[in-house]
Amino acid sequence: MPEMNIRLSNSCALLAYTLLVILPLWLALDRLIWVAGANPLDWYSSLEQNYVSQGVIQFTFIQALTSTLATLAIGLPIAWQLGRYKWPFQSFTKAILTMPFVMPSIVAAMGFLHIVGRAGLNIRVDDSTWFTTLIIAHAWFNMALVIRFCEPVISTLDPRLEEQMRLLPAGSSKTGRFRHLWAPLLAPSIAAAACMTFVFSFTSFALVRWITLGDNTLESVMAGIGSSAGIEGYMISRNEIVLGSSMIQFTILLLSLFLMSWLQQKRQSLLPQVSEEVVKQSNPKGWTVIGPALAFALSPLIAVFWASFRIRNTDSSGTHYTWETSGWEFAFSSSNSMTSAWDALYNSLGYASLTLIIALPLGWILAQTILDVEKDKPRFARFLDVLTMLPFAISSVMIGLGVMLGMIRIDAEFFYSFWPTPALAHVMITTPFVVRIMLPALRAIDPEYDECGRTLGISKWRRFFQIKLPLLRGSILVAVIFTLAMSLGEFGASWVVTRNSDWTTLPIMIDSLRAIPYNNSLTAPAACAVSSVLMGITLVLFTWAEKFRPSRDGGMF
């Protein structure tokens, strides 16, 4: 009887996943191909034949590659210092340095805009300033990946290994030890971090949208022209561009996924490991790296908060800035054509909770399903594994287009008046992450615990609550917090899904505030005020997550 129950819940989860995640994407693809025709070569050539997307492939690759290199250049010294040496408030320092990764990209965009912009350092020169800013912003965002992947490897390597190396001819010099010990040891981790950084920069949207206005990535082109996709006989080239862009993105992301899973296996190090305590010594000189790194990690956030109080006054006598709270008042009242920040906050929290309620059980049961069928049907388990990873290979704008076109095909009237609609996109984005977090945790539970419990005659539910749940507690909390943070900061998909003013979330409100021309000098400070709220919530969630993180998982989150 319990067996039957498990099977039923597994099938239901699969069905729900198919309906919620796969179906909208399938419908969108079907619609686009119906308009554009099914010739991938046409899609591809359309990208270069249209002014709107000309040069975009090149720009996307160049900025992603440059960002990856910059991220490694900034991240590696930090990871080295963190891994090799003792620091006061070690976990706190590490938390600050890895925090940018969970910050919503729109908040980062606002921060960097203000640092470089007129009210900040005022170092704008031309387009190249903004390109450099974009690269640095990407590095800020992704340096956590380098730290998370490389630092555990460095901090746990038995120092005796290095001592032994010193005695060998090849390891007598610093460069020798680097070449023969550290480089091969760290290579898979660096490659994994580089791979993920490349992916995130490749599909960057909010940062590109706000920082490099003149240039587009494939992601931002899709977002820009996606509104005219899927209409029969109208603007056919737009459909081709969307299909071409998503095809390239899908290929790149899929390749990265495979590369990542291969690298992850390589990273399972067989070298002798010891506790961090043994490895680490103190290093006062290291402050020259860690100090600026901390300042770098915090500066965009401070800039956002600072800028929310700086109000510009321009009249015939010139321009000056004053300290005022009117930006906050403007954001939290609803005196313009915008909902107030309170409404946006409630919506954001509502969608985040809804996403959690759906994505957590769904992801959990899917992970359990994969585990359950692994023994009998390994091939089917592999298939499920890939199926649940599929949304990873689809960018958030593409998911937004999927939801939009999908709901037009099913019942537009219903979905447009249905408040939970945007949460669908959030579920699509977060469920795969829940699966990824829960799968290793579930796998790590020794089945003997459950069998012992059964032998002792403990009921199924008590076994679940008293054995399984406590063992999974850390991973569940990480999944919870991660789902909440991702949903709160989600921008690309929400931006593409038609914006019913009753659906406005904090990130969307930041974007709309910044997009108001003229009206008054309060819009930019108001956007920063809303960003500060979003930043605050994210920081609370992140600090909470840090408490429950398994200490040396070396994973992304």
Place this chain on the structure above:
Amino acid sequence: MKRFTFLVGVLILNLTISGCLTDKIDDNKASQPEEYEWVDDGELVIVTYDVYGLTDEMLEQFENESGYEVTLLKLDDAGSVLDHLLQHKGQQVADIAIGLDNTYLQTAIDNNVLWEHNAMLQNISESALLPYDGPLAVPFDQGYICLNYDSDIVDGVNYTVPESLWELTEEEWEGKVAIPSPETSSPGRAFMTATTDYFSTDSDNETEWTDWWSAMSLNDVIITTGWSEAYETRYTGGYGEWTDGYVGDAHIVVSYCHSPGVESWYNGNWTKSAALDIPKASFHQVEYAAALEGGNLDSASAFIEYLLSPEVNSKMPIENSMYSALEGYDLPEENGYLFHSVVPSEPAVVSSATIASNMEEWLEMWNKAMVDA
């Protein structure tokens, strides 16, 4: 038993969804008011882009006066509004569209997505009714698209003030002109439309309007996605230098003929931006409110009446930085708003019908001219 009920439930859910998957697009929509089928559900769903004239106070006042509950669907730009209407052909989710302009309107009409409203209107200015005077759409604001220049830099000494569009293809202007893309922006589309007239009536019979665009493309013209990027980020003459993402490499930009007036209004009677009155290089843009097929015709019409009431529409210059669509309401004289605004002496003349039947082809020609140059 419970499980069985659940399975049946899932099955039914599945069937309903797949049943709805067939595309039901009925091309033969009713076009006569008597044949309209709709229900007054007490709601008004507005689809619009960021038309800033629709303030919260204004919407609230309408809700209080009419009793209708208002919902806004906000899209990125005027083009997205048309896209939205076409995407939802036969199953519109909104009752009224606000912000289609005269370069987009006819396409919406030709696709039968609009319904005749039943609002009682008066005092709409003749000029606003010039491009379209039918029952399917009502003008609510208007303005002229114009080139603007930074008079501090383009002072006749460092740069000569251009007197024709060809001058902009000269070396002096290389990389110094910003134009929003006609593919993604309505001012850009209006300006491109003006160039089709400009070059078909100029003395030079050898060249086409596409030749000018090709020459501009070779002269590194800055094409931007939207108006804001051209005006705020690129243009040196406006308020853009106060925005953070500012680049400031263009001294000439496509904007409105009254943009310098708006600058002056916000700067306390001061601006360095000026509008350029080149014959046939400006375009009269009118923005419309239109009732949508299958929507609540009563609430849409009530809102149109409200939007065109003197009390609301007279505020267009302040709230929406555009001219009112009503007779007798000019721009305010305060802070030099009226003084710094230009009414072009000879705007381009292109009929709505010509625009609608040619727009897609023009855009393709434009694209080709820009890419192949």
